[in-house]
Amino acid sequence: MRTEFTPAQLSDPDIAEADKILRKCVHCGFCTATCPTYVLLGDELDSPRGRIYLIKQMLEHDEPPTAEVVKHIDRCLSCLACMTTCPSGVNYMHLVDQARVRIEKDYARPVSERLLRAVLAFVLPRPKVFRASLILARLARPFAALLPGAKGSVTPTLPRRIKAMLALAPASLPAPGAAAGRVFPATGKRRGRVALLQGCAQQVLAPRINEAAIRLLTRHGVEVVLVADEQCCGALAYHMGDDRDALARARANIKAWTREAERGGLDAILITTSGCGTVIKDYGYLLREDRDFAGPAARVSSLAKDITEYIASLDLPASGSRSELVIAYHSACSLQHGQKITQLPKDLLFKNGFVVKDIPESHLCCGSAGTYNILQPDIADRLRDRKVANIASVKPDMIAAGNIGCMIQIAGGTSVPVVHTIELLDWATGGPRPGLN
Incomplete structure (x- = not known):
C-alpha cells in the first residue's frame, strides 16, 4: 500500500511504525474470509482491509477521526485472525491499537458512552471494586427487563449495553483466592521458580484456575510466587485506547516482577489468561521508546509464557x-x-x-x-x-x-x-x- 506521510509526521515513532505496517498491505483480501465482523456483516469497512484504509486516511490527514471511522474501528474485536491469514505479515494489532489511542484522544464520544467506558476502565482492573460491582449487578439483574433497547442492532444503545453487562454477572461468586505476596513452595526437589499472574477479572470470577495451576506446578517441583504490587496487565485500558493508564500499569508490573526476579530468581512469568499474555509479551514493543523501561520491558516479555508453554517444557x-x-x-x-x-x-x-x-x-x-x-x-x-x-x-x-x-x-x-x-x-x-x- 502506498503511503503519503510527510517527513514531519514520520519523525513520530508511532507514525513511522504505522507507515511500515501499511506499506506491507497488498490489498489481497485474504483477511476478509477470517474476519468475524466481515463474515457476519458483509461490509468491506468491517473487514481488516477496510479498516486499514480508514486508519491510513485518518493518520495521513492528521485530522480528528470521523464518526464513520470510529464506528468501524469500534466493531473490530482485535481477534487478530487477520494476522494469522495475512501472507504479507501486516501487523494489524499494532496498527488498530494505535488507531484506538488516536480515537480516544481526538474523538468526542457521546457523554453516555464516555461514562460507560470510564466505568469499565475503572472497575474491571480493580478486583475489590469489580467484586462489589458484581454483587450490585446480581441485585439489579431482575430489573434489566425494564430497560429499553431492542436486541439485534449493530449500533447498540446504552440500555442494551447495560443489559449485556448485567447478563454477564454470575449467579454467585467464589471465595477470593490467595492473596498477593504469597509463595507456594515446590513439593520435593525444586525444579524451577515462577511468578503467576493473578489477573483482574479472573481473580474474582474464577480463582480456581490459578489454584489449579499452583497445585500442578508445586506438585511437579516448581515454586510459585504471587508477586506483591502486581497490577492489571493493562490490556483492558489499552484496547479501549487509554495508553497512558495501560503503560503506567505495564511499568508498575515490570518494576514488581524485576524486583522479584532479582530477589529470588524467576524462570518465567506464567499467565493463565491468554488475553493478558498477548499484551505482556508485547511490553517490549509498547515501551520500546522509553529510555528507562525499554530494556526491562523486553526482559519481562521474554519471561512471559502461557501456562501451557511452561507445562510442556517440564516434560511431565x-x-x-x-x-x-x-x-x-x-x-x-x-x-x-x-x-x-x-x-x-x-x-x-x-x-x-x-x-x-x-x-x-x-x-x-x-x-x-x-x-x-x-x-x-x-x-x-x-x-x-x-x-x-x-x-x-x-x-x-x-x-x-x-x-x-x-x-x-x-x-x-x-x-x-x-x-x-x-x-x-x-x-x-x-x-x-x-x-x-
Whole structure:
C-alpha cells in the first residue's frame, strides 16, 4: 500500500511504525474470509482491509477521526485472525491499537458512552471494586427487563449495553483466592521458580484456575510466587485506547516482577489468561521508546509464557489412565492468533488421557474480546451463538479454553461445563475434578 506521510509526521515513532505496517498491505483480501465482523456483516469497512484504509486516511490527514471511522474501528474485536491469514505479515494489532489511542484522544464520544467506558476502565482492573460491582449487578439483574433497547442492532444503545453487562454477572461468586505476596513452595526437589499472574477479572470470577495451576506446578517441583504490587496487565485500558493508564500499569508490573526476579530468581512469568499474555509479551514493543523501561520491558516479555508453554517444557510423564471424556477445545483468539499457540494445549490434553475434538470454524472469535461483549453486545451474541452451535456439533462432555473471557462468554450460551485447560491437566495429574458450571 502506498503511503503519503510527510517527513514531519514520520519523525513520530508511532507514525513511522504505522507507515511500515501499511506499506506491507497488498490489498489481497485474504483477511476478509477470517474476519468475524466481515463474515457476519458483509461490509468491506468491517473487514481488516477496510479498516486499514480508514486508519491510513485518518493518520495521513492528521485530522480528528470521523464518526464513520470510529464506528468501524469500534466493531473490530482485535481477534487478530487477520494476522494469522495475512501472507504479507501486516501487523494489524499494532496498527488498530494505535488507531484506538488516536480515537480516544481526538474523538468526542457521546457523554453516555464516555461514562460507560470510564466505568469499565475503572472497575474491571480493580478486583475489590469489580467484586462489589458484581454483587450490585446480581441485585439489579431482575430489573434489566425494564430497560429499553431492542436486541439485534449493530449500533447498540446504552440500555442494551447495560443489559449485556448485567447478563454477564454470575449467579454467585467464589471465595477470593490467595492473596498477593504469597509463595507456594515446590513439593520435593525444586525444579524451577515462577511468578503467576493473578489477573483482574479472573481473580474474582474464577480463582480456581490459578489454584489449579499452583497445585500442578508445586506438585511437579516448581515454586510459585504471587508477586506483591502486581497490577492489571493493562490490556483492558489499552484496547479501549487509554495508553497512558495501560503503560503506567505495564511499568508498575515490570518494576514488581524485576524486583522479584532479582530477589529470588524467576524462570518465567506464567499467565493463565491468554488475553493478558498477548499484551505482556508485547511490553517490549509498547515501551520500546522509553529510555528507562525499554530494556526491562523486553526482559519481562521474554519471561512471559502461557501456562501451557511452561507445562510442556517440564516434560511431565504421560497420564497412565484414559478418562475418555470428550473435550471440545476452544482456542482463544489471543492464544492462537496473538501468541501463535495452537497445537500445544491440545497435545497436553491428549497426552493426559482426554479425547480432544477440534471445533468447526475454530478461527472465528466467540465474541468476548475483553469488553466487546458489553460495548458491542449484539454482534458478540451472534458470534457466541455461532461458536456454541459449532461446539455442539462435536458432542463434548466438557469445553476447555485458556482465557476467562471466552469461558464466561461461551458458558452464557451452553449447559456444557466450560473449564480451563489447566484445570483438566491438574485433574489428570492428581488434582480434583473441575467443578461444573
